[in-house]
Amino acid sequence: MSAVVIVVHGGICVEEIPDVFEPLYRACILGMETLQSQEAVDAVEEAVKVLEDDPRLNAGTGAFPNLLGEVEMSASIMKDDLSCGGVAAIKNVRHPISVARAVMERTRHVLLVGEGANLFARLLGFEEYNPVAELTIRTLEKSIAKASQEKDSIYHYYLKRAREKLRRLHLGTVGAVALDCSGRIAAGTSTGGVEMQLPGRVGDSPIIGCGTFAWEWGGVSMTGEGEGIMKLGLARKIAEWMEEMSAQEAVNRGMELARRFGVVCGAIAVRKTGEIGFGECGGRLTFGYFREEMKEPHVFPSKS
Numbered sequence: 336m337s338a339v340v341i342v343v344h345g346g347i348c349v350e351e352i353p354d355v356f357e358p359l360y361r362a363c364i365l366g367m368e369t370l371q372s373q374e375a376v377d378a379v380e381e382a383v384k385v386l387e388d389d390p391r392l393n394a395g396t397g398a399f400p401n402l403l404g405e406v407e408m409s410a411s412i413m414k415d416d417l418s419c420g421g422v423a424a425i426k427n428v429r430h431p432i433s434v435a436r437a438v439m440e441r442t443r444h445v446l447l448v449g450e451g452a453n454l455f456a457r458l459l460g461f462e463e464y465n466p467v468a469e470l471t472i473r474t475l476e477k478s479i480a481k482a483s484q485e486k487d488s489i490y491h492y493y494l495k496r497a498r499e500k501l502r503r504l505h506l507g508t509v510g511a512v513a514l515d516c517s518g519r520i521a522a523g524t525s526t527g528g529v530e531m532q533l534p535g536r537v538g539d540s541p542i543i544g545c546g547t548f549a550w551e552w553g554g555v556s557m558t559g560e561g562e563g564i565m566k567l568g569l570a571r572k573i574a575e576w577m578e579e580m581s582a583q584e585a586v587n588r589g590m591e592l593a594r595r596f597g598v599v600c601g602a603i604a605v606r607k608t609g610e611i612g613f614g615e616c617g618g619r620l621t622f623g624y625f626r627e628e629m630k631e632p633h634v635f636p637s638k639s
Contacts, residue, residue: 337518338609339627341366343382343511345392346558347601349618356638358389363625363632366513370627375513375521375554376414376436383410383432383523386509394509395430396466398527401534406466409541410435410525411446413549415607419445421541425452429464432525435541446541466527477530508540510547510556512605520607522547522554522570529561539564544571552607553577553585559593559600559618567592573604573612582612590616 343362345355366382387395398406410431411421420439422431423446434456438447447455457463508526524547526540538561539546546557548570555570564570569589576585582604593600599617603624606612611624623634 337514337516337607339367339370339514339516340605340609340611340624341370341378341382341511341513342603342605342611342613342624343386343622344509344556344558344601344603344613345386345621346508347599347615347618347620349599352619352621352636353391355389355391355621356634356636358386358392359621359623359634360632361385362511363623363634366511367625367627367632370513370515373515374517375515375519376412378513378515379412379511379521379523380432380436382511382513383509383525384430386511387430387432387525392509393527394525395527398466399529399532400467401528401532401536403534405534406527407532407534407536408466408525408527409537410523411541411543411547412436412439412523413521413543413547413554415520415549415551415554417550419543419547421446421543421547422452422456423448423537423541424535425449425456427453427463427465428456428461429466430461432523434459434461435523445543448537449535508546508558510558510603512549512554512556512603514554514605514607514609518607520549520551520554520605522549522556524556524558538562539570544568546570548574550574553582553604555602555604557600557602558620559616560598563593563596563598564600567596567598569593569600569602573602577604577606582606582610583614584612586612586614590614593617
């Protein structure tokens with residue numbers, strides 16, 4: 336019988352750290368409850384859904400908008416048998432992680448994007464949902480201010496429509512990794528993207544091997560600068576390193592690589608032996624974990 340553990344994250348912060356203790360705590364609790372009777376992949380999905388529902392986090396409700404003021408979300412999920420699925424630039428769904436799982440289980444594909452992902456979600460009965468929240472609006476305001484100062488005119492093209500969208504609307508990435516009692520591992524990641532995101536931009540979160548990876552030795556979920564994470568293929572590297580070292584050593588090695596190339600990011604990991612790893616480069620990771628033998632989850636930053 337394997338150790339039972341779940342680790343979750345609410346993104347990496349480089350400025351003010353939001354008060355996300357409560358959603359991370361609840362995600363750990365629900366994840367552990369799910370692990371008592373279901374598989375690791377079920378726990379990952381349920382934990383990420385908790386985080387997607389919290390308007391303080393950049394995933395699902397409250398996800399960051401692009402420069403047209405539209406919310407395009409991405410997510411991926413993977414099991415240790417290499418089954419995986421993802422969605423990118425999907426709109427108007429409540430839980431992108433659940434649509435990503437449906438791609439894994441209901442199609443022959445790994446990734447659906449844009450209108451194709453939207454149509455797939457509607458065909459499977461995922462209801463229309465408006466993910467705009469206060470974080471979305473604040474982020475759009477900041478993006479408009481930054482874009483207006485850009486010298487490259489391509490950003491100016493979007494400003495008028497973005498301002499119109501903001502008037503009509505009148506505020507980080509999340510993830511989970513779990514190990515169940517049968518020794519199965521799963522990982523999942525969900526995001527709303529980044530500030531000043533051009534329409535159609537896709538980061539690391541829905542890309543298997545970049546934002547999410549799971550295999551027989553461990554699982555990983557990333558957060559941070561998606562373009563840099565993709566270039567380094569960090570999730571897969573960290574997961575593969577766990578064949579030869581502990582989860583913490585593998586994460587540390589990943590953060591050293593990120594630091595070498597100036598990539599701001601964070602990672603959570605679980606090894607098949609039940610060890611966990613976590614770390615950040617250039618910011619502060621918000622995360623929590625819960626082991627079966629613990630009385631309650633440990634969440635960082637802790638509740639003040």
